[in-house]
Amino acid sequence: MLKTESTDSSSQKGAGIGGPSFVGLSELIEEGDTVIVYVSFGSMYPIVVKRGMSITMKFGQLRHEFLIGKQWGSRVTTTAGFIHALRPTSDLWTRCLPKRTQILYTPDVSLILSLLDVRGGSVVAESGTGSGSLSHALAIGVLPDGHVYTHDIDETRTRKIEAEFKEHGLSHVTTPVVQNVCVEGFFVENSCDGVFLDVPCPWEAVENAVRALSKPRGGRLVSFSPCIEQVQRTASAMREAGFVEVECIEIVPRQLMVVDERKQSLGEFNLHGDGEECAPGKGRKRKTPCGGKDEDGGTTTIVSPSTQPTHTGYLISATMLPRL
Structure with a gap:
């Protein structure tokens, strides 16, 4: 269990400081950076470093200022043991982010980025945002001058992910939007290189995805579905909308x-x-x-282990060719 507390009245001075640790290349931890506190395998906590603050966990208490000036990856002593201070990545963030909804994990996220052909400068529209697991990976993938428009129907979740992007130094490449893409369409049209759907009825958003994709460049559409019935209906909608190379992949990892x-x-x-x-x-x-x-x-x-999770979901992808 993690407990965060203030150790003096000056702790509020660091409030609002946004660290670039998700995208920065500095060798040392600075105040305002997001740090992944690695306690043990399966036990990690994200914190924003602020003077006067401390965290209490399995191996005792750690004052934030003890992290400032340390190299990323350093072993840092606590009152009852030690932790490692890790630089945040999209994978580490996925493992320890505050879960507001069911999230996508690294095996699916990595393949989604590949299927969308995400690269620096790409413009991507995502729906829905959820807890922001994929959103962070997309934002880091489009750096330094791309953009991610992420949509969700819940305003509370949208505002929380907006605050996290600001805290993580990713607000300049992201725009969280409260919008139902199946009904209202996407925030941008004729702009995107890729569109990702994680919605209950993805076939209802296919036509809107076509309008979001760039006409002169074309682009990719990827949808995540938990059951094969959704895949079949979405595939039909993709073909009817003019998409080609419609394919479905099921990830079954084995350790x-x-x-x-x-x-x-x-x-x-x-x-x-x-x-x-x-x-x-x-x-x-x-x-x-x-x-x-x-x-x-x-x-x-x-x-090993002999019992392992298998199916997470189906990823269906398709290509829209350039249109004049």
């Missing part, structure tokens, strides 16, 4: 572990059989021969 493997020689096979113990008739798998050493061992890969 593997490299382990030692004992290789059996021909002589051992003749003596002991295929993988049996030295004592005949037991029928068990042999780890090593009796009295022998695992000198001929190699490595192999196994699925």
Whole structure:
């Protein structure tokens, strides 16, 4: 559990300071920077460094000013242990951001950026914003002079992501908008290189996505859907709207572990059989021969952990060719 508190009355002096740590290249942590406090695997906390503030966590208390002037990645002592101060990236932000809605994680986010062909200078429209996981990755991807227009129907979420963009130094490349893209369309028209949809009925927004895409440049449309029925209906709407190269991808990640493997020689096979113990008739798998050493061992890969999450959703993508 993380607790943030003020340790003196001057803590409010740092309020409103916006740090460029998401995009800056400075080697040292400065006041106003966003820092990812890495406690342990699966336990990270984002903080904005302000003098007079402190955080209390698993390994005791840490005053913010102890981070100022430290190199990114430094090990910093707390009252009951230590933490590492990491520079924020879109991946780290996804792992520890305040979750206001279900979010997209790195496997999906990375492929979405690739399918949208996001690069420096790209103009991208996103709907919906949610907790801002993908929004941050898009904003960093279009730097230094691109732009992301992110839409959500909830004003509270939109204002929170707007404040986070300002805090993270990304407000100059982002415009959060309260708008229902299925009904009202997108904030911009004839401007975008890519459009992303994460809405309940994406087929209702396809025609509006066409209007948002640049006519002279064309562009890409990508939609995230949790079920195949949505994919089928969205694909039909894409083709009817004039999109080509309509494709669907399902990401099923699998984590593997490299382990030692004992290789059996021909002589051992003749003596002991295929993988049996030295004592005949037991029928068990042999780890090593009796009295022998695992000198001929190699490595192999196994699925680990044995139980893993599989399906996250379907990504359907399509291309709109330039139109005169």
